Amino acid sequence: MTFKAAAIQMCSGVDPEKNALDMVRLVREAAAEGAIYIQTPEMTGALQRDRQAMRAALRDETGDIIVSTARSLAQELGIHLHIGSTAIARNDGKIANRSFLFAPGGRQIASYDKIHMFDVDLDNGESWRESSAYEPGAEARVADLPFARLGFAICYDVRFPQLFRTEALAGAEILTVPAAFTRQTGEAHWEVLLRARAIENGAFVIAAAQGGVHEDGRETFGHSMIVDPWGKILASAGGTGEAVVFADIDIAAVKAARGKIPNLKNAREFTLDTVSDAAGGVAA
Secondary structure, rough: OOOEEEEEEEEEOOOOHHHHHHHHHHHHHHHHHHOOOOOOOOOOOOOOOOHHHHHHHHHOOOOOOHHHHHHHHHHOOOOEEEEEEEEEOOOOOOOOEEEEEEEEOOOEEEEOOOOOEEEOOOOOOOOOEEEHHOOOOOOOOEEEEOOEEEOOOOOOHHOOHHHHHHHHHHHOOOOEOOEOOHHHHHHHHHHHHHHHHHHHOOOOOEEOEEEEEEOOOOOOEEEEEEEOOOOOOOOOOOOOEEEEEEEEEEHHHHHHHHHHHHHHHHHHOOOOOOOOOOOOOOOO
């Protein structure tokens, strides 16, 4: 079947209540244009560098304003609403960077905790240690929707193709990458990574992103994007500020792409052999 999907670009601040209001406004805009699957970016609830302030605002799933607002919005608008992620207090006292997917009736279909932590030092002096705040997930996830099978990922996960291959082999036709990419890494790699994940898996990729200069001082790349299974960009936002981008998703295109390049079927098991000329010997 063919359906309309939307990727929402935000510039989330430090106040979850204000971000929830922004999310509602943008989701309503997307639904009014006929989108039945709508995705928001990573950290929809807040982008907050101050760890003490972030912890003070944390709630569990039952008390989080983004979760409760999204559930009500999905029910009211009759849409599948995918919250790219928000910070959630776990029962063990740790923090999860967690996605949520809600059905048109408001039922929570699935959640996914970001597996790969963004622990990097960039050339411009930016240093990030997600693992110091968040507990990584350990389980990939796919969800069956009435119109497609959907695979989950968040931001830095996009650099780990084995996650997407696992989901594609499990039948995922849409791969999702809600993100808050830094400007520097986004300029270098955002588009090429999204297109590569689409091409190598013969799947649609939908990636809602944060974009702009945020209240906490960080700058994100934006360019929310929808890519088809052949690697063609169907929709893309600008680099700064709010946006909603749309694409008509024809799931038959997945079967067609995988039929032309059946690399999921053609993959083979292999072993690895290491040889060495460490001594640097010279033939006599």
